[in-house]
Amino acid sequence: MTTTRRNALVRPCTIIYLLLIGLTLLTWALGRFNDRIGLPVATLSMTVLGIALLKGQLIGDFFMGLRRVRGAWRWVVTLWLLLPASLIGYAFLSSY
């Protein structure tokens, strides 16, 4: 479940946590300040969707501990992320 290592200065799970926080702030900032950033809406939407996939995979691998699992269960979160994300991506891209 966890990514603890006693001799590490900072626990790997803490690094993942900080990465998740950073990616969340990036998602929020892209949405909040896109008027100034000027990304096309399709690029903005696909970028934040991609960030969400990355965050979900990090949670599955490091917080849920699936990177230490082999077999079908290893990929349950990955498959779940890809299924709705591909449908969401298709629906959004077809609407522009």
Place this chain on the structure above:
Amino acid sequence: MTEKNRQPPGDLAIWIFICAELGVFAVFFAAYAFTRAQHVELFNRYQQTLNSNYALINTLALITSSYFVVRAVAAIRDDHQRSCARWLGAAIAMGGVFLVVKSMEYHHHFSAGVTLSTNTFYMFYLSLTFFHFMHVLMGMVILAAVALKARRGGYSASAYTGVETGASYWHMVDLVWIILFPLVYVMR
């Protein structure tokens, strides 16, 4: 090199439950996206009425609570029952932050006369976020039960499946929000 397991952490039954829950949310997300594709202007207009600052605070609260749960599992693996209970207590508190902020958001919309039947966007927004809200509440009850048992010495370094089971459910709640946040509040 860490040895890999065939089973995911915690009780296998919770993972079957998690798969069912994730399936329901996947259908919900797809329904939102495809309905939006038919009503792009409506969804974009009313999405602007949502407060993305509240959503940011809630995302940070859930990620932080998930991190606390990871630390709780690490603590019980080291046979620190009290520390495990404390980390779980902190995770529950962050879940409480989520519920308070979300309630403030709902209060704002309800005060403005928004209901499920106001329009299609609000129907999805309210039902999707409230369904998730109930999962957060359920997760907090599960974590509280696990924390109480951990505090009473019910888990140890050799027997902590219950902690992992509760943790897996809580991470699932976090995982769903990770998609819900950009989908409802940011993507347009």
